[in-house]
Amino acid sequence: xxxxxxxxxxxxxxxxxxxxxxxxxEIRIRSGKPVLLNMGNxxxxxxxxxxxxxxxxxxxxxxxxxxxxYQNEIMEGYITLPGGHxxxxxxxxxxxxxxxxxxxHIYSLNIRIAHQVENxxxxxxxxxxxxxxNTIHNTLIVSPPGCGKTTIIRDVAKRISxxxxxxxxxxxxxxxxxxxxxxxxxxxxxxxxDVGIRTDILDNxxxxxxxxxxxxxxxxxxxxxxxxxxxxxxxIINYAVCSGVSCLFTAHGSCxxxxxxxxxxxxxxxxxxxxxxVFLDEKIKGKVKNVINI
Numbered sequence: 001x002x003x004x005x006x007x008x009x010x011x012x013x014x015x016x017x018x019x020x021x022x023x024x025x026e027i028r029i030r031s032g033k034p035v036l037l038n039m040g041n042x043x044x045x046x047x048x049x050x051x052x053x054x055x056x057x058x059x060x061x062x063x064x065x066x067x068x069x070y071q072n073e074i075m076e077g078y079i080t081l082p083g084g085h086x087x088x089x090x091x092x093x094x095x096x097x098x099x100x101x102x103x104x105h106i107y108s109l110n111i112r113i114a115h116q117v118e119n120x121x122x123x124x125x126x127x128x129x130x131x132x133x134n135t136i137h138n139t140l141i142v143s144p145p146g147c148g149k150t151t152i153i154r155d156v157a158k159r160i161s162x163x164x165x166x167x168x169x170x171x172x173x174x175x176x177x178x179x180x181x182x183x184x185x186x187x188x189x190x191x192x193x194d195v196g197i198r199t200d201i202l203d204n205x206x207x208x209x210x211x212x213x214x215x216x217x218x219x220x221x222x223x224x225x226x227x228x229x230x231x232x233x234x235x236i237i238n239y240a241v242c243s244g245v246s247c248l249f250t251a252h253g254s255c256x257x258x259x260x261x262x263x264x265x266x267x268x269x270x271x272x273x274x275x276x277x278v279f280l281d282e283k284i285k286g287k288v289k290n291v292i293n294i
Contacts, residue, residue, distance in 0.1 A: 003082045004111060007061035009054055015046045025146075027111040031055055040285075055106050062087055073180075075100045080204075083192050084114035084185030112146075114182060116193050120148065121155040123288050127278050128156060128248065134170055136160060136222050138241060138273060141250045142259065143280035149250040150226055152286060154183050154193055156248060157224050161196020174199040175220035177210035183226060208232035215243050222246045234267045241273050254282065256292060269294065 001021055005013050012035060016027070019037060026038035031052045037044040062079050063070045073079050079087045088110035094102040121128075128136045136156075141149050163171030178184050178201055185192035186203040195201070200218045202210040207225050214220055223240055228249045240247050253259050256277070260266045268274065272294050281287035 001083070001085075001113065004085060004113070007058050009050070009057075012046070012048050012050070015048050019044060022115075024113050025115070026113065028108070029055060029058070029111070030108040031106075052105070052107075055109060058109065059087075059089070059106060071102070074103055077103065078180070080181045081111075082185070082187050084182045085112060086114075086180065086182055087111045114185065114193070115151060116154065117148075117151050117286075119155065120286050121152045121159065123286055124152050124278055124280075125156055125159065127276055127288065127291050129160075129164075129167075129169065130246070131167060131169060135172060135246045136248055137275040138247045139249075139276045139278060140228070140259075140265075140268075140274045141248070141278045141280065142253045143250075144254055144282060145252060147280050147282055148285040149280065150182050152280075153224050153226065153248060153250060154195060157183070157199055158194055158196040160222060161198040171196070171198050172221040173219060174222045174224060175214040175218050176201045177205065177207050177214065177223060177225040178203045179205065179207055179210070179226065183224070206232070208236045211236045211240050215240060215245055220245055222248065224248045226250050227252065228268070229262050229265055231264055233264055234271070237268055237273050238271060247273075253279075255279065 023039045024037055025040060028036040029050055035046045035048045035050055060067060062081060070079055074089060077089055081087060089103050089106055090108045091106035092104045093100055094104055128139045130137050143149055157174050157176055161171055161174045163169055174196060176183050176195060176199060178186060181203055184195045184201045186201050191201060202214055211223055214223060223245050228251050237247060251265055274294055277292040278288055279290040281289040
């Protein structure tokens with residue numbers, strides 16, 4: 001959070017510090033509009049209106065004054081920040097040959113604050129654990145954005161890696177494929193988030209590459225990654241499952257019907273690569289709404 005504050009105008013920092021920064025989940029910044037703080041079910045209007053030049057300055061600070069170095073992320077619509085935080089970007093999207101090449105004239109930022117919440121997976125983990133084989137079931141956790149999926153899988157990683165003595169679950173080797181650096185928040189070889197003593201991390205790598213690397217080199221018993229749904233995901237998840245590795249992934253959606261509308265996720269479901277699909281409650285973070293056994 002300190003890094004984020006350093007990137008903001010001083011007057012805005014003063015306004016933010018009047019509130020409990022440990023509860024902030026999002027800082028919404030829009031050109032010509034007041035800055036809004038999202039604190040769970042509470043939204044706070046700071047009545048601090050920001051301009052486009054200030055937004056450009058914030059982005060430059062977030063990129064350590066080298067926007068070019070972050071161009072690949074910007075083309076995906078976000079910037080990964082130290083500590084596992086992320087700034088979503090909206091503005092004029094530049095397209096060349098059918099591909100996004102830049103986002104210019106940035107209009108708004110959604111700074112999402114990552115929090116490590118102890119035991120965030122309490123209601124979910126009982127549906128994931130395969131206690132008979134001392135591993136996890138191949139599981140997909142589903143919810144709309146902002147419902148705590150990443151926080152939950154971070155906590156699952158920590159608990160299955162360390163072991164859960166109260167149920168006699170012994171710690172297992174876990175590998176996190178941290179494509180956007182949000183789960184473990186690895187920086188220069190140091191993980192800012194506690195993801196367990198038996199956890200290895202492959203950071204800033206596509207799942208299609210990282211999963212294969214992990215299986216070949218780190219011998220994990222479980223692999224954890226965020227947000228599947230791309231064209232390459234079917235083959236790599238099939239490869240992982242056929243290699244005898246248990247998998248935990250997340251996806252966006254509200255119900256089963258949403259999942260099958262995504263052609264790639266639909267293929268994964270039809271191949272029965274997942275044993276469980278866990279749907280999170282959209283109103284109460286960390287709570288399970290529904291579980292489908294496949």
